[in-house]
Every structure is written in structure tokens, then in C-alpha cells.
Amino acid sequence: MTDSVIAFILVSVSVVAIVWAFRRRHVAVTGVEIAATLPWLAVIGVAVAIGRSTS
Structure with missing residues (x-):
């Protein structure tokens, strides 16, 4: 829990x-640039979730 708060x-x-x-x-x-960036945050989130579940 503390790690999540710090993150x-x-x-x-x-x-x-x-x-x-x-x-x-x-x-x-612009909003288009922000919208283009959001999928990368999802990719990073999935990678972190996979890393945590396998270690």
C-alpha cells in the first residue's frame, strides 16, 4: 500500500x-497529442502488472 502511495x-x-x-x-x-500519449500509459501499466504477477 505504501509503495502505491509513493508511486x-x-x-x-x-x-x-x-x-x-x-x-x-x-x-x-493539443487534445490530440494528449490522446495519442494515453495508450502508452496503458502499455506501461500492463507491463508493470505482468512483471508483478510473474515475480
């Missing part, structure tokens, strides 16, 4: 830092 906090901080950096540099990120 959630780290991911949250990372996302906030990336968004802040984009806004600071005035980089436009």
Missing part, C-alpha cells in the same frame, strides 16, 4: 512539473 505522489509531481514547464515555455499541447 502516485511521484507520478503526480512529474505530471505537474511537465505541465508547468510547458506553460512556462508557452508550448501548445
Whole structure:
């Protein structure tokens, strides 16, 4: 449980830092680009789940 909380906090901080950096540099990120990125998060999630279930 503690590992999940730490992972959630780290991911949250990372996302906030990336968004802040984009806004600071005035980089436009469209919804299409965000939608194109989301499947990769699913791939990473599945890979982690498989890794945890086999070890």
C-alpha cells in the first residue's frame, strides 16, 4: 500500500512539473497529442502488472 502511495505522489509531481514547464515555455499541447500519449500509459501499466504477477 505504501509503495502505491509513493508511486502516485511521484507520478503526480512529474505530471505537474511537465505541465508547468510547458506553460512556462508557452508550448501548445493539443487534445490530440494528449490522446495519442494515453495508450502508452496503458502499455506501461500492463507491463508493470505482468512483471508483478510473474515475480
